[in-house]
């Protein structure tokens with residue numbers, strides 16, 4: 603009763619508290635999910651994931667990311683066969699490859715390496731993973747930027763030029779329960795100096 607009275611009389615504040623708690627809970631609940639049912643991911647959910655990814659911060663707001671959405675079974679299976687750390691693609695109905703343009707053109711026309719492309723694509727990736735958690739989907743970040751995996755992925759998906767993949771994210775409806783890990787370690791925190 604007391605709880606009801608509080609939320610009744612402070613409705614806007616209670617709503618804000620609930621929204622804040624929901625966001626923090628979503629961050630705490632995110633976990634890598636590597637088993638999926640065969641249920642497809644809806645187009646609406648795919649758009650939500652991509653909107654979340656593109657809402658990420660990026661250096662100078664350059665937004666160098668590019669996304670390859672994979673829902674073709676043969677393509678997913680072919681990649682699963684070639685990427686030994688991404689075998690879960692075999693049972694994923696969907697994967698999103700987060701890529702980025704690695705070069706940028708300066709105001710004077712000079713073309714230089716975008717040294718922040720991995721940071722930008724990583725921010726987009728984490729946003730996408732958090733959106734997957736919020737939608738009740740399961741997903742996992744699998745590495746793709748090292749030379750060996752990058753070459754395999756570029757070859758399989760026809761990525762050419764200066765665009766590079768950062769990661770492949772298998773996505774689906776979770777098959778079973780996965781618990782989030784508790785990673786809180788106060789000893790990792792350093793105040794004012796090392």
Ligand SMILES: Cc1cc2nc3c(=O)[nH]c(=O)nc-3n(C[C@H](O)[C@H](O)[C@H](O)COP(=O)(O)O)c2cc1C
Nearest residue numbers: 632633634635636687688742743744745746782783
């Ligand atoms: C840069 C990066 C690369 C990763 N590569 C892989 C991978 O190739 N295969 C995989 O199964 N998980 C991969 N992961 C997921 C990690 O194993 C996972 O995030 C870590 O074990 C913590 O678990 P959690 O995501 O459930 O909190 C990667 C994660 C990151 C951030």
